[in-house]
Amino acid sequence: GNSVTQMEGPVTLSEEAFLTINCTYTATGYPSLFWYVQYPGEGLQLLLKATKADDKGSNKGFEATYRKETTSFHLEKGSVQVSDSAVYFCALSWGGYQKVTFGTGTKLQVIP
Amino acid sequence: GAVVSQHPSWVICKSGTSVKIECRSLDFQATTMFWYRQFPKQSLMLMATSNEGSKATYEQGVEKDKFLINHASLTLSTLTVTSAHPEDSSFYICSATPSGGEEINIQYFGAGTRLSVL
Numbered sequence: 001g002n003s004v005t006q007m008e009g010p011v012t013l014s015e016e017a018f019l020t021i022n023c024t025y026t027a028t029g030y031p032s033l034f035w036y037v038q039y040p041g042e043g044l045q046l047l048l049k050a051t052k053a054d055d056k057g058s059n060k061g062f063e064a065t066y067r068k069e070t071t072s073f074h075l076e077k078g079s080v081q082v083s084d085s086a087v088y089f090c091a092l093s094w095g096g097y098q099k100v101t102f103g104t105g106t107k108l109q110v111i112p
Numbered sequence: 113g114a115v116v117s118q119h120p121s122w123v124i125c126k127s128g129t130s131v132k133i134e135c136r137s138l139d140f141q142a143t144t145m146f147w148y149r150q151f152p153k154q155s156l157m158l159m160a161t162s163n164e165g166s167k168a169t170y171e172q173g174v175e176k177d178k179f180l181i182n183h184a185s186l187t188l189s190t191l192t193v194t195s196a197h198p199e200d201s202s203f204y205i206c207s208a209t210p211s212g213g214e215e216i217n218i219q220y221f222g223a224g225t226r227l228s229v230l
Contacts, residue, residue, distance in 0.1 A: 004155075036221075043116065043205065043221035089155070099146070100207075100219060102155040 002027045006090045006103035013080055013110050021075040021106050023064075023090035031092040033057075033066050033073040034100070038087045047075075047088070080110045114140045116208050118222025125196055126230055133191045133225045135206030141186035142208035146219065147179070150203040162189045186211065196229045203227075 006023040013019060025033065032051045036044040048057030053068035062077045073090060090103040115138040125131050135145055143164050148156040160170045160181050168181035178200075180192040189208075193200055203226050207219040 041223070043118070043223040044207075045221070046218055049218075099158060099161065100156075101158075104155040 002031065002092060002094060002101045004090050004092055004101055004103035006088075006106055008104070009087075009107035011106060011108050013108070015082055015110055015112050016079045017110075019075070019077040019080045019084075019108070021088055021090075021108070023073045023075065023103060025071050025073065025090075025092050027071075027092055027094065029094065030068075031094045033064070034091040034093065035062070035064055035073070035075050036089040036091060036102075038089065038105070040086070044089065080108070082110045082112055084108060085110045114208075114210060114220040116206065116220045116222040118206055118225055120225060121223060122226045122228075124228045124230065127197050128195055131193045131196055131227060133193075133204055133206075133227075135189045135191070135208065135222050137187045137208040137210075137220070140208075140220075141211045142189075143186065143211040144209045145183060145189040146207045146209075147181060147189075147191050148205045148207070150205060150224070156205060159191075193227065196227070198229045201227055201229045 003026045034049045035047040037047045038044045048059045050057040050066035056065045064073050064075045087105045087107045089105045091100050093100045117136045119134045145162040147159045150156045159174045160168045162168045162181050162183040164183045170176045183189040203224050205224040207221045
């Protein structure tokens with residue numbers, strides 16, 4: 001079946017450091033790929049998405065590229081801020097109702 | 113952006129009682145809503161897909177008589193945990209997908225409900 005594997009956290013970085021959160025997936029067919037972010041006390045928010053191979057999703061300085069050959073969708077940001085501290089979920093969707101499979105989430109802590 | 117409200121955010125109940133959780137799409141209509149369960153340090157597990165005006169579709173291993181889902185309108189779905197027991201304690205999250213427009217395939221999430229069964 002479909003599954004998503006992402007790196008375990010927490011990831012602790014200093015402000016302005018480079019961020020990479022790895023995500024790989026297993027799926028039949030051609031799923032859509034997402035990164036969601038959950039800030040403390042809030043619901044999940046869609047951060048970015050990519051719907052086909054080689055697509056690059058980007059938002060708020062974050063980027064991720066849909067790599068079919070390596071079945072990966074790694075999240076990157078060139079310079080993190082304290083306000084980026086949150087839990088990040090990699091996810092894929094399939095099917096007519098866009099059912100979503102989530103990774104386990106990676107907690108990011110950015111210290112001043 | 114689209115907003116999904118989930119209520120209550122935290123509920124404590126006695127074993128054997130039932131608890132109802134509401135999920136509302138505040139500024140859009142949602143033909144489809146989803147209910148997830150999240151255990152500590154684990155990913156979200158899809159419990160069921162709720163379609164307005166029809167019976168919910170439950171994932172394998174989820175007891176439909178235990179977790180009753182009603183989607184009576186395009187803006188409201190409810191999850192009732194019946195005869196709750198301590199093992200039902202968890203974080204429950206709903207999401208909703210707009211019925212039309214460009215964002216039809218994006219899920220918008222509520223803030224979640226933490227259920228503690230004593």
